[in-house]
Amino acid sequence: xxxxxxxxxxxxxxxxxxxEDLIRFDHEDHTFxxxxxxxxxxxxxxxxxxxxQHLEDGIVIDNVIECPLHQGRFDVRxxxxxxxxxxxxLMTYPVSIENNEIYILIEKTHKTPxx
Amino acid sequence: xxxxxxxxxxxxxxxxxxxxxxxxxxxxxxGAGLVFLLQWGIGLTLTSMLVWLALGSGWIWPAMTIHGGxxxxxxYALSHETAHGTAYRTRWLNEAxxxxxxxxxxxxxxxRRYTHTNHHTYTWHQHLDSxxxxxxxxxxxxxxxxxxxLSLTRYHIVRLVQMACAQYSPMIRKVVPQDELPxxxxxxxxxxxxxxxxxxxxxxxxxxxLWFLVLPRLLGVPIMQSFxxxxxxxxxxxxxxxxxxxxxxxxxxxxxxxxxxxxxxVEHHLYPNTPFFALPALGQALAxxxxxxxxxxxxxxxxxxxxxxRRSLGKSTRxxxxxxxxxxxxxxxxxxxxxxxx
Numbered sequence: 187x188x189x190x191x192x193x194x195x196x197x198x199x200x201x202x203x204x205x206e207d208l209i210r211f212d213h214e215d216h217t218f219x220x221x222x223x224x225x226x227x228x229x230x231x232x233x234x235x236x237x238x239q240h241l242e243d244g245i246v247i248d249n250v251i252e253c254p255l256h257q258g259r260f261d262v263r264x265x266x267x268x269x270x271x272x273x274x275x276l277m278t279y280p281v282s283i284e285n286n287e288i289y290i291l292i293e294k295t296h297k298t299p300x301x
Numbered sequence: 302x303x304x305x306x307x308x309x310x311x312x313x314x315x316x317x318x319x320x321x322x323x324x325x326x327x328x329x330x331x332g333a334g335l336v337f338l339l340q341w342g343i344g345l346t347l348t349s350m351l352v353w354l355a356l357g358s359g360w361i362w363p364a365m366t367i368h369g370g371x372x373x374x375x376x377y378a379l380s381h382e383t384a385h386g387t388a389y390r391t392r393w394l395n396e397a398x399x400x401x402x403x404x405x406x407x408x409x410x411x412x413r414r415y416t417h418t419n420h421h422t423y424t425w426h427q428h429l430d431s432x433x434x435x436x437x438x439x440x441x442x443x444x445x446x447x448x449x450x451l452s453l454t455r456y457h458i459v460r461l462v463q464m465a466c467a468q469y470s471p472m473i474r475k476v477v478p479q480d481e482l483p484x485x486x487x488x489x490x491x492x493x494x495x496x497x498x499x500x501x502x503x504x505x506x507x508x509x510x511l512w513f514l515v516l517p518r519l520l521g522v523p524i525m526q527s528f529x530x531x532x533x534x535x536x537x538x539x540x541x542x543x544x545x546x547x548x549x550x551x552x553x554x555x556x557x558x559x560x561x562x563x564x565x566x567v568e569h570h571l572y573p574n575t576p577f578f579a580l581p582a583l584g585q586a587l588a589x590x591x592x593x594x595x596x597x598x599x600x601x602x603x604x605x606x607x608x609x610x611r612r613s614l615g616k617s618t619r620x621x622x623x624x625x626x627x628x629x630x631x632x633x634x635x636x637x638x639x640x641x642x643x
Contacts, residue, residue: 204324207324236478239308243574244574245327245329245574247329247390247392252386252574254573254574255308255418255422256415256418257385257386257414257418270478270480270481271415271478271481273478273480
């Protein structure tokens with residue numbers, strides 16, 4: 187049987203990401219982008235859904251991340267693909283701020299012994 | 302498994318800049334692009350007056366050439382900058398100006414954007430770069446066709462008709478996402494309709510379109526092409542390093558203004574999402590890692606002509622003052638080593 191649990195992972199201090207900017211965050215075999223916009227902090231998958239290009243060098247304007255390679259754009263709050271060539275939405279992750287520290291919540295699946 | 306191609310950029314060129322330095326340089330603004338539009342508008346008004354004053358005299362041709370240069374080179378530069386999305390922070394403004402400038406430049410905006418992003422991914426790579434406009438090495442004949450704009454104009458017209466007929470070349474299918482192809486066709490029809498309206502208007506007696514738009518646009522092409530041909534001519538083919546495939550050159554304030562700083566072309570290819578107004582500062586930040594720009598526009602252009610002329614005459618083509626890839630130094634009879642993709 188498989189069970190899923192939310193794992194809370196520490197990213198960095200909230201001072202570590204400037205406004206309208208992002209950082210790359212790698213955890214185990216997964217890579218993410220963490221954004222700081224006027225609306226708060228957000229987290230998405232690190233790679234653009236169009237081609238295998240990391241978004242870490244992309245531009246954040248308002249709540250939109252623009253891929254540095256082909257300028258596909260995504261809303262970082264929802265992951266929604268906003269303009270071609272990006273057609274597939276980005277996966278997003280819940281973010282929490284506790285004592286000025288940023289955490290993201292990742293759903294993890296564990297195998298549990300059958301009853 | 303085949304190794305994945307690394308896009309040609311700063312990383313593939315072993316160039317590095319601290320993120321704290323590049324971040325402010327990449328910030329987009331509307332102001333600089335709007336000032337450019339205002340200056341361009343004022344300049345075009347003045348050169349239009351020049352054409353108007355010269356109507357009916359032999360001065361009409363030089364006047365239209367000056368007006369055409371001011372019309373064509375900034376149209377190219379603005380179309381390029383908006384295709385990157387870096388001219389204006391406001392997205393709709395950027396896209397509107399992309400359309401306007403691309404109509405003047407005569408290339409459908411989506412085709413412009415996607416072939417150009419491909420050019421950045423595969424800069425000057427044989428068969429992969431969709432914007433290699435001429436066969437290599439360049440001969441004098443090729444140079445003449447390029448400078449006169451014959452090759453480019455033919456390419457634009459053929460591509461426009463092909464896209465309107467939904468005939469997509471393998472390169473288009475490769476660089477443009479499948480979902481975008483119908484939009485390419487729709488836009489191509491809009492372009493053809495606009496150009497047809499202009500042609501019919503002239504036929505019906507609206508001659509001002511001829512004197513102020515069509516003829517200057519054609520006469521301005523050599524000025525535009527004189528700048529753009531310097532971007533990659535005589536540089537290395539199939540190199541992962543932008544420092545080897547691309548040229549920056551010096552030019553005065555007028556050249557920099559009309560060309561939107563694209564003479565900082567190495568810098569532009571290393572960090573393509575840096576807006577035009579930040580390229581001089583980027584050049585300063587990278588100065589220790591990139592080659593010195595080639596000498597001024599005139600000297601670089603004259604040396605290029607000299608090189609291609611000597612090549613056509615079968616003489617040694619070693620350049621004296623401009624950067625040149627060793628593979629471009631030829632002597633005697635030469636064979637084409639790379640075919641144009643435009």
